[in-house]
Amino acid sequence: MSAREDILNRIGAALRDAPAVPDIPRNYRRVSAMTAEQRLEQLVDRLVDYKASVFVVPAAEAAGKLAELLAGTASVVVPHGLPQEWLSALPPAGTDDAGSPAVAVDSPQRRLTVAELDAVDAVVTAAAVAVSETGTIMLDGSPSQGRRIISLVPDRHVCVLRAADIVEVLPEAVARLEATAPQTWISGPSATSDIELERVEGVHGPRTLDVLILQ
Amino acid sequence: MSGTFLGMPALPAYGHGNLNATEPFPKAAHRELGNAQLRANLGHATHTIRDKRLKVVAELPDWEDMRDSGSAIKNATMAQLPALLEQFEANFTARGGTIHWARDAQEANEIVTSLVRATGETEVVKVKSMATQEIGLNEYLEDQGIAAFETDLAELIVQLDHDKPSHILVPAIHKNRSQIREIFLREMEDVDPALTDEPARLAEAARRHLRKKFLTAKVAVSGANFGLADTGTLTVVESEGNGRMCLTLPDTLITVMGIEKLLPSWSDLEVFMQLLPRSSTGERMNPYTSLWTGVTPGDGPQNVHLVLLDNGRTAALADEMGRTALNCIRCSACMNVCPVYERTGGHAYGSTYPGPIGAILSPLMTGIKSEKNNSLPYASSLCGACFDACPVKINIPEILVHLRGEDVDSRRATIKVPTQMDLMMKGAEWAFSDGAHLGLLEKGLPLGRLAAGRDKVIKKLPGLAGKWTRSRDLPAPPGQSFRQWWARDHKAPDGVVPGTGTTNGTGTGSPTESEGGQA
Amino acid sequence: MKIALFATCIVDAMYPRTARATVAILERLGHEVVFPPGQACCGQMHVNSGYFKEALPVVANHVRAFDTDDYDVAVAPSGSCVASVKHQHELVARRCGDAALEARAAVVGAKTYELSQLLTDVLGVTDAARQLGSHFPHKVTYHPSCHGMRLLKLGDRQLKLLASVAGIELVELPEADQCCGFGGTFSLKNADVSGAMLEDKAANICGTGAELCTGGDASCLMHIGGGLSRQGSKVGTLHFAEILASTLDNPVPVAGDVQLAGGRR
Numbered sequence: 001m002s003a004r005e006d007i008l009n010r011i012g013a014a015l016r017d018a019p020a021v022p023d024i025p026r027n028y029r030r031v032s033a034m035t036a037e038q039r040l041e042q043l044v045d046r047l048v049d050y051k052a053s054v055f056v057v058p059a060a061e062a063a064g065k066l067a068e069l070l071a072g073t074a075s076v077v078v079p080h081g082l083p084q085e086w087l088s089a090l091p092p093a094g095t096d097d098a099g100s101p102a103v104a105v106d107s108p109q110r111r112l113t114v115a116e117l118d119a120v121d122a123v124v125t126a127a128a129v130a131v132s133e134t135g136t137i138m139l140d141g142s143p144s145q146g147r148r149i150i151s152l153v154p155d156r157h158v159c160v161l162r163a164a165d166i167v168e169v170l171p172e173a174v175a176r177l178e179a180t181a182p183q184t185w186i187s188g189p190s191a192t193s194d195i196e197l198e199r200v201e202g203v204h205g206p207r208t209l210d211v212l213i214l215q
Numbered sequence: 216m217s218g219t220f221l222g223m224p225a226l227p228a229y230g231h232g233n234l235n236a237t238e239p240f241p242k243a244a245h246r247e248l249g250n251a252q253l254r255a256n257l258g259h260a261t262h263t264i265r266d267k268r269l270k271v272v273a274e275l276p277d278w279e280d281m282r283d284s285g286s287a288i289k290n291a292t293m294a295q296l297p298a299l300l301e302q303f304e305a306n307f308t309a310r311g312g313t314i315h316w317a318r319d320a321q322e323a324n325e326i327v328t329s330l331v332r333a334t335g336e337t338e339v340v341k342v343k344s345m346a347t348q349e350i351g352l353n354e355y356l357e358d359q360g361i362a363a364f365e366t367d368l369a370e371l372i373v374q375l376d377h378d379k380p381s382h383i384l385v386p387a388i389h390k391n392r393s394q395i396r397e398i399f400l401r402e403m404e405d406v407d408p409a410l411t412d413e414p415a416r417l418a419e420a421a422r423r424h425l426r427k428k429f430l431t432a433k434v435a436v437s438g439a440n441f442g443l444a445d446t447g448t449l450t451v452v453e454s455e456g457n458g459r460m461c462l463t464l465p466d467t468l469i470t471v472m473g474i475e476k477l478l479p480s481w482s483d484l485e486v487f488m489q490l491l492p493r494s495s496t497g498e499r500m501n502p503y504t505s506l507w508t509g510v511t512p513g514d515g516p517q518n519v520h521l522v523l524l525d526n527g528r529t530a531a532l533a534d535e536m537g538r539t540a541l542n543c544i545r546c547s548a549c550m551n552v553c554p555v556y557e558r559t560g561g562h563a564y565g566s567t568y569p570g571p572i573g574a575i576l577s578p579l580m581t582g583i584k585s586e587k588n589n590s591l592p593y594a595s596s597l598c599g600a601c602f603d604a605c606p607v608k609i610n611i612p613e614i615l616v617h618l619r620g621e622d623v624d625s626r627r628a629t630i631k632v633p634t635q636m637d638l639m640m641k642g643a644e645w646a647f648s649d650g651a652h653l654g655l656l657e658k659g660l661p662l663g664r665l666a667a668g669r670d671k672v673i674k675k676l677p678g679l680a681g682k683w684t685r686s687r688d689l690p691a692p693p694g695q696s697f698r699q700w701w702a703r704d705h706k707a708p709d710g711v712v713p714g715t716g717t718t719n720g721t722g723t724g725s726p727t728e729s730e731g732g733q734a
Numbered sequence: 735m736k737i738a739l740f741a742t743c744i745v746d747a748m749y750p751r752t753a754r755a756t757v758a759i760l761e762r763l764g765h766e767v768v769f770p771p772g773q774a775c776c777g778q779m780h781v782n783s784g785y786f787k788e789a790l791p792v793v794a795n796h797v798r799a800f801d802t803d804d805y806d807v808a809v810a811p812s813g814s815c816v817a818s819v820k821h822q823h824e825l826v827a828r829r830c831g832d833a834a835l836e837a838r839a840a841v842v843g844a845k846t847y848e849l850s851q852l853l854t855d856v857l858g859v860t861d862a863a864r865q866l867g868s869h870f871p872h873k874v875t876y877h878p879s880c881h882g883m884r885l886l887k888l889g890d891r892q893l894k895l896l897a898s899v900a901g902i903e904l905v906e907l908p909e910a911d912q913c914c915g916f917g918g919t920f921s922l923k924n925a926d927v928s929g930a931m932l933e934d935k936a937a938n939i940c941g942t943g944a945e946l947c948t949g950g951d952a953s954c955l956m957h958i959g960g961g962l963s964r965q966g967s968k969v970g971t972l973h974f975a976e977i978l979a980s981t982l983d984n985p986v987p988v989a990g991d992v993q994l995a996g997g998r999r
């Protein structure tokens with residue numbers, strides 16, 4: 001008998017008493033009771049608590065703010081689907097403008113290697129959805145967010161989030177996400193509490209998380 | 216509740232590996248209690264995390280609703296486990312993943328080894344995983360010439376120190392910062408000799424130490440927190456990013472997951488990803504959660520495997536009174552609130568699974584008769600703190616008592632000479648199964664008073680009861696029992712005046728008169 | 735109301751004053767107290783030690799003694815014994831395959847109350863000083879026993895009753911919700927761990943500067959008192975029923991050579 005059959009048989013025998021399948025109560029909150037304004041405020045509060053830096057600007061100022069945030073950064077990687085206009089305030093690649101980064105685009109045609117990514121200072125991605133109650137930003141691998149590796153290896157992650165994509169509670173986000181997409185849920189920069197349960201930000205994942213929220 | 220069933224596979228099929236106490240718990244506890252540094256470290260850590268948990272749990276108005284949902288979802292999972300496993304398998308496989316089934320630790324270790332061999336590699340990076348700890352995978356791989364590098368900070372500390380984890384979430388909870396610094400200085404080749412014991416500096420040292428490993432690793436081994444049957448999705452919950460590194464960078468990913476880790480549907484994650492982080496690290500959400508379903512072309516490992524592990528889980532499932540132990544999501548809240556764990560630490564339990572959940576899960580998986588696991592269900596005062604804290608409402612005290620019953624019954628069947636405890640229980644059965652018997656015995660109370668002597672305190676008792684008087688006195692018994700007083704002296708009052716404090720002057724209104732010697 | 739007292743074995747044999755205090759309180763409120771003579775023990779020591787077979791006759795005896803229409807409600811001055819009657823008795827009967835006993839145990843369990851539950855929820859006592867004449871001019875700290883707190887969810891019932899006693903000075907016990915380490919045979923089987931828990935509990939109690947520690951379970955108080963006494967502490971332990979029963983005219987003595995439950999004075 002294969003291990004598979006064997007185990008399934010064992011389970012069948014273990015459940016010989018045919019335990020009832022209970023009804024699942026779902027009395028927890030599944031939709032937000034907050035206004036958009038409150039959600040934004042809550043998300044900012046949570047992210048700051050996680051030691052992320054948060055910037056809230058009108059959507060029209062996205063490019064300017066990004067250019068400001070990236071000033072002094074030598075190199076940046078972006079996924080190929082990142083909205084072009086967000087980078088429009090950066091000087092075009094190749095210009096030898098001191099203080100503006102070299103921008104590498106990761107795409108299905110040109111995937112950056114691990115070594116290349118390790119040499120990059122920052123990554124800019126969009127986000128799929130964010131949960132204000134828990135301060136969580138979800139990336140789902142779509143073209144504006146890119147492969148999981150690009151938001152992992154660079155030491156700084158600049159994540160651009162549309163305020164309209166902020167929900168309050170986790171069930172709202174789970175309903176929006178495609179389960180089978182490769183996902184990373186991010187709540188602050190990498191951290192550990194392994195030493196005396198004291199939280200330390202910055203271990204293996206990006207040690208700096210900047211969140212730019214567009215209103 | 217266990218037994219053999221005609222026409223069915225031989226049940227129960229018990230688990231093997233690191234699931235055993237190797238010495239009786241009281242003996243191990245005695246040793247660990249003597250370690251003042253350990254007690255100080257544990258006391259500090261458990262109190263810190265308790266406070267954090269209470270704070271974030273209190274934040275949610277619907278925490279109890281969530282616990283109810285979580286508990287019901289897990290019960291539903293167990294009740295439909297075969298169908299859900301098959302559903303998960305179909306979905307995971309459809310998206311390019313490969314599923315392997317392992318009856319026990321040995322089989323799982325062999326599968327992982329052959330998968331690593333097939334890649335031609337001799338090194339793997341590892342994400343913290345209880346399942347691989349349980350099956351002793353690292354040691355097995357080492358024997359096969361494959362080096363496994365733990366990448367979680369606490370696991371790294373434990374591995375570098377050639378020690379064993381003592382907590383399921385914070386495996387190095389028994390070490391303080393200066394001990395960790397010493398370990399790093401001693402064991403990390405590339406370490407900066409000026410390393411301080413600041414947690415941030417220690418974390419930095421770990422980052423440097425592992426960075427190159429991550430960037431060049433070809434094979435990773437992980438566990439999984441949840442498997443979602445209706446989509447075939449796996450989940451790893453972590454903090455440091457070492458999980459993301461292992462789950463994203465290598466070409467090959469091998470995950471080992473217990474068969475009980477399934478949830479029926481994707482949307483169930485909305486419950487468990489609220490319950491788990493708040494219960495475990497006391498955070499609103501853990502820094503990173505990774506989710507993957509088979510293979511995503513161009514993104515992450517392209518050679519993706521999952522080993523579904525039994526190793527005694529079906530034995531636990533076969534125990535109707537104990538099966539809810541499988542609902543455990545390994546948050547560690549129960550051990551963090553446990554007054555016994557707080558004082559003995561995790562090593563005293565022997566098994567990979569320490570604390571209250573370990574005290575039930577280990578003997579359920581191995582059988583109560585395996586090695587010293589029959590001492591584990593007694594490692595609790597039954598205070599119930601674990602049940603209160605458990606996000607999936609596992610009634611741990613009730614299962615502890617059930618397993619004590621299994622132990623007593625199994626010893627009854629094999630051991631012919633009764634223990635002191637057996638005799639005490641037999642005697643108490645006689646005394647307590649009839650009011651007249653107890654009344655008869657109470658006639659002997661004055662003898663106890665005599666034994667107590669002039670200062671009315673008993674300081675030393677013989678035999679088993681001597682364990683009591685090791686650190687406690689016993690007061691002298693009263694001159695007469697309540698039963699005797701009731702029969703002789705109590706008269707129902709006729710003129711009761713509420714609130715006056717006295718009644719009809721017979722003295723029955725107050726317990727303090729005619730003490731009959733209690734004073 | 736006709737109230738059946740379940741004294742519990744430990745109070746009956748070791749702390750009769752607690753049962754007498756319970757009787758006094760109830761009679762003061764104008765109720766009739768009866769003592770079903772067949773009673774002995776709830777059986778939790780057997781159950782909690784895994785001796786289900788031995789527990790069965792003990793449980794059966796309790797059900798026999800209390801399964802009558804001769805009273806309205808039953809009360810015991812112990813959270814732990816009431817939790818056993820309410821939650822364990824059915825379980826024991828079921829495990830031993832006695833369906834009839836299981837059904838009768840459920841009936842008895844439903845009629846049984848812990849003392850503070852009965853006083854607060856059924857008898858409407860909110861002000862012990864006014865309704866019971868309770869007077870106790872001492873500095874007291876309070877340990878909520880685990881089973882009352884977690885299995886019966888007594889909440890602050892005992893504490894509120896105590897707070898309404900005239901003259902009492904209640905001081906908060908740090909880490910009050912931590913188990914004292916008794917746990918029945920746990921204190922024998924795992925004597926070292928139990929002792930370590932007791933040590934911390936005793937230190938917390940002594941740190942409050944209270945004259946005595948009260949609570950709702952004689953067994954825990956015996957454990958705590960035994961530890962305090964062994965350490966040579968002057969702090970004693972006393973069941974809250976005795977504090978409620980204490981009056982200006984008839985005070986519970988806590989000074990002189992009175993031996994409290996453990997603890998020396």
Ligand code: SF4
Nearest residue numbers: 543544546547549605
């Ligand atoms: S038993 Fe409950 S509290 Fe303990 S680790 Fe498992 S889920 Fe967490």
